[in-house]
Amino acid sequence: MNLEQQKERALTFLRGLEKPDASTYQDLLADDFEFEMMGRLPGVAPIRGKDAFLKSTPPMLKAMFPNGLNIKLISVIAEGPHVAVQAESDTTAGNGKKYANRYHFYVLFKGDKIAQVREYNDTNHVREVFMS
Secondary structure, three states: OOHHHHHHHHHHHHHOOOOOOHHHHOOOEEEEEEEEEOOOOOOOOOEEOHHHHHHHHHHHHHHHOOOOOOOEEEEEEEEOOEEEEEEEOOEEOOOOOEEOOEEEEEEEEEOOEEEEEEEEEOHHHHHHHHOO
8 A cells, every 4th residue: 555545545534423323434443442541540541442433333423423523634744654644623522512623643554454543632621511
């Protein structure tokens, strides 16, 4: 898989956050896939395993962001098996509060599958919107 294909797969993963559906991710993820929000938030643990991600993440995102994240992809860089993406969101959360966050996503490939995604965001904003 070349770098352009890796970039496109990483962006397909992130665009899937708009209208999360397990079928979007089925062919993208390695069986031992891992997703981790890198901020320290109570009750937020890494998701390990493709099946665990497919089962938990789409319904959780639909509840948290019923209108999608309205994600804007800003920049994408790829080198070797690594893809880095900067993005922003601008939406209303399921609890009615304004949610506008900024992100850096790190995506690691194993062959043609995504093995790991790490999400870096403004965790204080997450706390203000969802935990206060």
